[in-house]
Amino acid sequence: xxxxxxxxxxxxxxxxxxxxxxxxxxxxxxxxxxxxxxxxxxxxxxxxxxxxxxxxxxxxxxxxxxxxxxxxxxxxxxxxxxxxxxxxxxxxxxxxxxxxxxxxxxxxxxxxxxxxxxxxxxxxxxxxxxxxxxxxxxxxxxxxxxxxxxxxxxxxxxxxxxxxxxxxxxxxxxxxxxxxxxxxxxxxxxxxxxxxxxxxxxxxxxxxxxxxxxxxxxxxxxxxxxxxxxxxxxxxxxxxxxxxxxxxxxxxxxxxxxxxxxxxxxxxxxxxxxxxxxxxxxxxxxxxxxxxxxxxxxxxxxxxxxxxxxxxxxxxxxxxxxxxxxxxxxxxxxxxxxxxxxxxxxxxxxxxxx
Ligand code: SF4
Ligand code: SF4
Numbered sequence: 001x002x003x004x005x006x007x008x009x010x011x012x013x014x015x016x017x018x019x020x021x022x023x024x025x026x027x028x029x030x031x032x033x034x035x036x037x038x039x040x041x042x043x044x045x046x047x048x049x050x051x052x053x054x055x056x057x058x059x060x061x062x063x064x065x066x067x068x069x070x071x072x073x074x075x076x077x078x079x080x081x082x083x084x085x086x087x088x089x090x091x092x093x094x095x096x097x098x099x100x101x102x103x104x105x106x107x108x109x110x111x112x113x114x115x116x117x118x119x120x121x122x123x124x125x126x127x128x129x130x131x132x133x134x135x136x137x138x139x140x141x142x143x144x145x146x147x148x149x150x151x152x153x154x155x156x157x158x159x160x161x162x163x164x165x166x167x168x169x170x171x172x173x174x175x176x177x178x179x180x181x182x183x184x185x186x187x188x189x190x191x192x193x194x195x196x197x198x199x200x201x202x203x204x205x206x207x208x209x210x211x212x213x214x215x216x217x218x219x220x221x222x223x224x225x226x227x228x229x230x231x232x233x234x235x236x237x238x239x240x241x242x243x244x245x246x247x248x249x250x251x252x253x254x255x256x257x258x259x260x261x262x263x264x265x266x267x268x269x270x271x272x273x274x275x276x277x278x279x280x281x282x283x284x285x286x287x288x289x290x291x292x293x294x295x296x297x298x299x300x301x302x303x304x305x306x307x308x309x310x311x312x313x314x315x316x317x318x319x320x321x322x323x324x325x326x327x328x329x330x331x332x333x334x335x336x337x338x339x340x341x342x343x344x345x346x347x348x349x350x351x352x353x354x
Contacts, residue, residue, distance in 0.1 A: 109258025162196030178268030
């Protein structure tokens with residue numbers, strides 16, 4: 001209640017958060033408003049449409065909550081959204097063993113390679129923001145920090161709050177950074193006024209279509225609703241569980257983790273280039289050594305088995321003598337059924353046999 005009457009001081013606090021934490025854009029929006037109700041009914045229609053059948057299980061299961069933030073967080077009065085450029089995420093403790101781009105290497109997306117997991121870093125920044133907000137308001141705040149971890153329709157909410165705009169690549173575009181950002185949100189019990197940092201008003205997606213033309217998987221349509229998640233290399237490499245089909249393995253190309261071609265081709269994006277790593281290290285080192293190396297990075301979420309599955313797909317795509325020899329070695333050394341089955345399937349496909 002108090003903050004609603006101290007708007008300009010609150011706006012100053014929000015601007016200062018950008019300086020303290022490195023956010024390129026910040027926004028707040030009250031939840032119980034007409035425009036949020038309109039968004040909620042639009043999301044309800046979206047989540048009941050045909051498209052959702054192709055989405056991952058965890059999104060399907062939480063579709064109702066994603067459509068209606070007010071019912072999902074009945075105590076929530078406001079939403080704060082922040083956009084942090086990936087280039088501001090600090091380096092990880094350990095470096096991955098890099099390699100020349102050769103027959104035994106695979107790519108890690110630039111936003112993730114040798115970087116602290118942005119979930120960890122954003123969580124730290126948002127906790128600091130909450131402390132300062134609590135001090136400013138003089139109130140105890142009930143809050144939930146969400147960084148892909150709660151059922152929130154982050155992109156539509158970022159667009160309606162003025163944090164950024166949804167681009168053709170279906171990512172949020174922010175001022176000066178294009179789609180090279182990660183989003184962190186706070187649902188809070190504080191009543192806050194609507195605010196967005198001034199630069200966020202006119203963020204263009206110029207419809208230049210560089211993202212669509214550069215996507216190797218053909219996952220991007222002309223409108224962002226046409227995005228084909230089940231073709232996207234990022235989804236296949238990071239989120240898809242179990243055995244990949246032959247077509248999915250082919251779609252991975254050289255990517256072991258993520259793909260940031262469409263985000264880095266967006267004109268204002270400032271994402272580091274992908275890093276090639278040594279697949280012999282990934283496939284033949286002990287699980288303990290790999291776990292230690294990736295522990296604080298986004299790769300830990302995907303886990304060793306899926307990273308190795310992807311590495312095998314990359315080796316298959318290389319179709320070389322060296323890559324086939326490494327796949328054969330994996331059958332003898334790895335004890336995961338999924339990985340053995342993956343190696344057998346690949347070696348049985350006649351087009352990669354020597
Ligand atoms: S992440 Fe890669 S595969 Fe997915 S849409 Fe972007 S360019 Fe295409
Ligand atoms: S690359 Fe062009 S079309 Fe694609 S999201 Fe960026 S500005 Fe929009």
